[in-house]
Amino acid sequence: MLKRIAWARLFWISVVVVLLLLLIPLNDNPNPGIKHLDKIVHALTFMGLAVLALRAWPKHLLRVFLGLMLLAALTEMLQGLTDWRTVSFADFVADVAGTALVYLCHFIVMLLSYPTVRKTP
Numbered sequence: 001m002l003k004r005i006a007w008a009r010l011f012w013i014s015v016v017v018v019l020l021l022l023l024i025p026l027n028d029n030p031n032p033g034i035k036h037l038d039k040i041v042h043a044l045t046f047m048g049l050a051v052l053a054l055r056a057w058p059k060h061l062l063r064v065f066l067g068l069m070l071l072a073a074l075t076e077m078l079q080g081l082t083d084w085r086t087v088s089f090a091d092f093v094a095d096v097a098g099t100a101l102v103y104l105c106h107f108i109v110m111l112l113s114y115p116t117v118r119k120t121p
Contacts, residue, residue, distance in 0.1 A: 043098030
């Protein structure tokens with residue numbers, strides 16, 4: 001099992017890779033016919049980042065969430081500074097949705113694994 005420092009390193013390496021991928025020029029038609037593929041990719045990307053971040057910093061749920069939201073906003077702002085990408089609020093929403101889905105799953109697992117206290121009659 002990876003230690004938290006290893007998860008943190010994986011997270012930061014992933015952040016760098018994501019930033020590079022989100023800022024490189026795209027070809028004219030990146031969508032192979034799948035409706036909303038760009039939004040799906042954004043959501044899945046941030047789902048992966050959220051999983052890594054929660055593994056690295058499990059006691060800092062709010063900070064991790066806010067940090068991922070800041071990263072999502074930053075990526076959109078950086079894309080707006082390029083000549084080959086555009087800012088998209090819908091992409092930001094997809095990033096937030098991907099992160100929120102991981103958090104929802106995390107909280108469900110925590111609730112289901114929490115020991116229940118039974119009252120004795």
